[in-house]
Structures are given as structure tokens and as C-alpha cells.
Amino acid sequence: MSANPATQQPGGSAETINMRGSEFTEYPFRVIERIRAAGGSAPVLFVDNQAARAFVDDADVRTILSDRRFVVDADNAPDGPTGVRRSHALKSLGIRPDLVTYLTESLLDKDGADHARLRKLVSRTFTVRRVNELRPSVERIAADLLAALPSHADGDGVVDLIEHFAYPLPITVICDLVGVPEADRAQWLVWSHQLSRFDPSRPEVMNEILGALIDHIKEMIAERQEKPCEDFLDALIGVRDEGGGRLTENELVTLVFTLVIAGHETTAHLLGNGTRALLENPDQLALLRSDPSLLTAAVHEMLRLGGTAVTAKARYATEDVQLGTGKVSAGERAVAIVAGANHDPSIHPEPGRFDVTRHHGRPGEAHVAFGHGMHYCLGAALARQEAEVAFDALFRTFPALSLVPGRPPVPDTVPGTLRLSELPVRLGGTTA
Template sequence: MSTSATTGTARTDPAVNLTDPDFLADPYTAVAALREQGPAVRAAFLDGSQLWMFIGDEEVRSLLSDPRFVVDPASVPGGRGQDKRLELMRQLGISEDLTTYLTEGVLDHDAPDHTRLRKLVSRAFTVRRVSELRPRVEQITDDLLDALPGHAEDGVVDLLEHFGYPLPITVICELVGVPEEDRPLWRKWGHTLVTMGSERMNDALREMVDHIRAMIEQRRSEPSDDLLGALIRVREENGDRLTETELITMVFTLIMAGHETTAHLICNGTVALLTHPEQLDLVRRDPERLPAAVHELQRWCHPVLMTRLRYTAEDVELGGVRLKVGEPVQALLLGANRDPRKYTDPDRFDITRRPSGRGEEHVGFGHGPHYCLGAALARQEAEVAFGKLFSAYPELEPAVAEAELEWMPRPAMRRLVRLPVRL
């Protein structure tokens, strides 16, 4: 039996408000309670409007891979997709001339534009390039770990500030080609953007765009072997290449996505391992378990809780819900990653889980055509970070109780404000 997407009672009584303090404080418990209503629930979006949110693994995978669900409202026939992104940009006070850099990236397009952009950047963002970067990732990690004692105050170090963030921002900036002296700027700009609502958001965005444009101009006069140089040179067989705006937006997306999520995966994962000493002991005794541990951490505490909105390009039924063309929908990744229909005892953190088939079982990096471009790099960084962190500091322990950890109140991400530890 299916439920109509136009049911009046459903629209006036959402099951979850994404900005509700209880949801922000403990989204895992909140989603577990929602499961009693089925794989789809009504939710109040950030702008107060309502939409269908899918929380089951099967439904989430369908939503992310079925071409009838599109990320660009302009892909909805007849102009029946209301662009909620633009409304959100207005609410945040983002200038119209800057909005394009937040709404026109590779993640915001459907085929064929998405296919073209992804293919062009994939030629530069290769597995070989990522693999060749591993020795440098290890060196950066060692240097950061060696420096940790110097950051201690009364024996306490903020691992987010001095390890979680510096590692991925350094790696992605080196990969892209951001000069070392400019990397602190990206850290500052990134912090301004993720806090959302800051009066400095427009300034930060404009400075980011100007900085990328200056780097592009320099690479065109002085070709380089870094990722930015490769993106400038890459062409399709038919001569297609990235436009100036696409280049700027691509670099912006790669740098922001390439450090924010990885920084918090490392820190969320550190908390998970420290609070599950039997699991940490398995990793310490057998480092070969690190890849499996990272996959389980991606399932259990990945910082990205939900995807950006999708829109129905035609009438469709999913999870027992009949959706009309143009309906906004959202996939809750944390719901899929803890779906009891897929995982035995899904709320248990267990690095010995064995996948039932080939490839990833979790959707920490998404699924379908918009699967994360930098997934291999993020996994590599996390494996190196955890392996070296717990080897360098075998007595590492939290400096505060788990209940006292402060989480940033953002509905789409599970981010710590800081991670105080004793070395």
C-alpha cells in the first residue's frame, strides 16, 4: 500500500524537523525512532518547507542511482522543480553573483553535464595520482604527530585543530597546487563557510574565487604538473574542456569537499575507537584491519548525514510513497548505514563485519553517478591517520567524557567543535 505525496495530514505534521535540537544532538537515536514509520518520513527542511526523506538502505540507493531523481531542479520537465538551493542562498545572505559557485558544481548537475564534468576531472584525479601521493600523506602525518606535544596546554591537545584539519587540508592543497603560504587562508575561509550564517560568508566566498582565478592565470602562463594544471590542460576527444567558471567551481568543490569531510571522519573515528577499546585493540594488534576499520567508521560515524536534495523528474513510487513530478526528496545516509534490514545489530560498532558482496556496503561516500570523486584519497588519509596516530601515542585518551563533547549544530553534518585529548 502506498502513501500519496500530496496527503494533507502528512504535510502538516512532519515526523522530523532537521533543525530540532534533539535531532541535532543525537541524530542516530532520532532516526532509530523514525524507522517505526517505515523507510520514508515527512521532514521539515531548513527553510521550513516539507519534503519526503528516505531512511532505508534500499530506498536511499534507489534514490541516488535512479535517473528519475535529479539534483538540478532545472532537469525537471516543464519547470516544475522549485529550486530550494536559491532560497537557502537568499536566507544565508549569499550575493547572487556568488551563488553560481555554490549551485553549479559537478555535484549540482545531472547527465549529460554531470557526466562530461566528471569525466574531465576524473582524467586528472586518477587512482595513480592518489597512490603516488601516499608517501607524502605519511610524511605530513608524521610531521603533524611530532608537533602535537608542542600544542598541549595543561597536557591537553585539540586533535581537530592540530591534526584532523591540518592533514587533509595540506594533502588536498598539495594535490591541487595551492601554494603552502596560502593554505591557512583556505582553512580560515572553510571555517567561515561551514559555520553558515556568518556575516563574513560573502567576503570568504569572494576571496576564494579571486584566489582560484589568480592561480588559474598563473598556471596558464606557467604550466604545472599539479591537479590544477591537469584540469586546465585536460580535453575530451571532441575538444571539450572546462570553462573558466567550471574550473573555479571545480577547484572550490575539490578543496572544500576534500578536507572538511575527511577531517571530521578522522576525528569522529578517533572518538569511536577511543570509546570502543576492544575495537581499537584489534587495530593495534593487526594493522591489516585498518581498511576494514575505516569502512566500518564510514558506516557508523561518517560526518555526512544526508545528501543534497533530489527532485522527481516524473511521477514515481519509492518506499511505498507516490511522488509527483517536481517533488523535493532527500536521502538520509545515516539511516541507510544503520538500516536493520541490511545490517545485523546496526548500532553496534564492529570492525570485523564482513561485506556480503563486492564493494562497499555502506553509503558513506554516496552511491550512483554522484559517488564521491575523492573517496580513494579520503580512505587512504584515514588509514594513514589512524594507523600512525595510535602507534605514535599508545596512551592517547579523551580529555573529557564522551557526553561532554561539543557537536556543531548542523543538520547535514556530524562535526565536533573540538576534540580534546591527552597524549
């Protein structure tokens, strides 16, 4: 479907994109480039089926993510034609009112002082120093998982890397960090998978899953009050108990929920997407093997080319904002398509080409895979470290690792994301 030039908004497309539709979920870059060719922005039905305007150019995406005229909490913006509150939308779908707060009141949903307050409580856990201190633990976890991979392989030496490495590594790391007991981690993984596949036509399933997860977190908190462990969860409990409005009970539960879910899902799929990119581009894998100093740059290229998030959380305009490729009126929603920015040819020449040298020696991040501005991902340094450790260990341990002819990677079409549900690989022996 092409835009009609007679009705097209200046600087944008008149075609309305359904971001839950099969074309966008299965072929997002095809749609992104159509939006770019039509002017850089387009009206969309966002993943929550509410109207918005989406932007794909790097400059517009960065403005939406960092300009204080855009907010994530609809209550901080004037009412507009697309001003449907997310909490109201979830309740209308049948989500229990007592559970909605855990989906709409997280650190990711706050603006201004509230966001700064919660971010400050969490940020000390993800400092560069703290992340560097975690590296030996991450290396140990990766080594243990890789040592076990052959036991999961079938008779042809083929194993699903998503199930047996890409997911277990980051969930083990974040659960260690937050303080989730080892015996409960398999259940957290199940809950995470189920939540990412929310079916709006079956709210009772979401109510059951989310209700069980929230009850479990509350039990964890109660147990810690009896038996402290001096980890991040204990620190948060201490902040809550100090009073003074620094952290409420609901905020404590929501922080644990958000950190564990967000702290492993995106990293897991970075590992899957990145491994696929390396195996599908053997010249780049050979280059990386010949020069290990390229590893950091290679991870940035994996984030640019195949970061998990295709879109960022929608923002509301607090006033009329004229962006480079379209206008957002006060109260309307703007969607930053981060994958569009990361494939903007004016910033990344030949954006579809995987090049592990692209970011080598460049200061900062040229991509927006971790967001931009005040909501920049708190766990970015940890995710990069996990990826560097994982790829280094994976290809050293299994130097003949390869994709399997006739068994291609299986996409996992969760709206707004780029991820694999299966990545069959042949191990081909170890260096051990």
C-alpha cells in the same frame, strides 16, 4: 512529537521534521529511528528550509541516489509544490547573484552529460593508481603533524586532535594535489570553517567570505598562466584553454573551490569521529592493534557508524516515483538520509554497535557514506587511504592516547552533518 495514524501517509510519517532544528542536528539518530518506526519516510524542512520528503531505509536511499528518475538540478525536473530553485532561494537570502553560480553550478549540482563531462576531467586525478602513488606523501604529512602534536599540548599533555591533526592532514593533502600554495592554506581552512557555518540571517558575511575565496582562486589561475607548475590546476587551465566547450572559466573556478572544500571537510571529521569511536570502544581498538589487517574494515565501519554526511544532497523527481516507504511526486524533492541507510538493521545487524570486523572480507562497500550511483564521491579512495594512514600512524605514535575525563568531545552542530569541533585527547607519550 508523534505521528498521527489517522493522517499518516501510507508507509511514512506525518510528522514534519525540521532538519535545521536542534533535535535533528544534535540527535540525528533519535530522529532517524523515529522515522523508521513510523514507516521509513517523513516530510521534512531540509537544511535550506525548503520542503521535501526524507527516506531512511537502505533500499530507498540507494534508489534516490542512483535512479535516473531523480536529479540534483531542479531545472531538469518539472515544477512541483516543492520546486523552489536553489539559486532563487540563495538570491532571496541576499547572496550576490554573481556568487550564486559557484554554490549551485558545481560538479555536485550537475546531471547527465554535463556531470559526466566534468567528472571525466577530474576522475583521472583520483584513480586507484594515482591515489596509491600519493601514499608516501600522505604518510610524510601525517608523520610531520604527529611529531608536532606534543608542542601543541597543554601542561597536562592534552591536545585538540581536530585542530592539530584531523583538519591539517586532509587539507594539506588536497592542497598539494590541486596546487594551492602552502602559504595560502591556513586561509583556506578559515574560509572552509566559515562557509560551513553559514548564517542565513547574515548574507553579507557569506558574500564577503565567498567573494574573497573566489577572487583568490582567480588570482591563483592568473599566476599559473605566468608560472606553470604542472599540477592538477595547470591541467585544468590547459583544458579550459583548449576550448571546444570542455571547461568554461566559471567551471574551472568552481571545480577548484569544490575540490578543496569537499576534499578535506568530510575527511577531517571522519578522522575525528573515527578516533572518538576507537577510544570509546577500547575492546575494538585492542582488536585492531592485535590484527592490523582489520584496518581497512575498521575504516569502513567508521564511515558507516560516523561518516560526516547525515544527509545527501536533495534530489528532484522527474516523474512520480513509488519507493518502498513512500511516494515522491513529479517535481517534489526527496532527501536520502545516508546515516539512516547506514543504520538500517536489515542490512547492518545491531547498527549502533561499533565492530571493526563487520566489513572484514566483504567485497565492495555495504555502506553509503560516499554516496551511491553516478554522484559517488570521486575522492573516496583518497579519503579511505588518508584515514588508514592517519589511524595507523596516530595509534602507533601515541599508544597510550586517551580521552580526557571531564573534557568530553564537543559536537559541531552543522545541519546535515556529524562532526566534532573539538576532540581533547591526552597523548601519553610517544613510541619515538
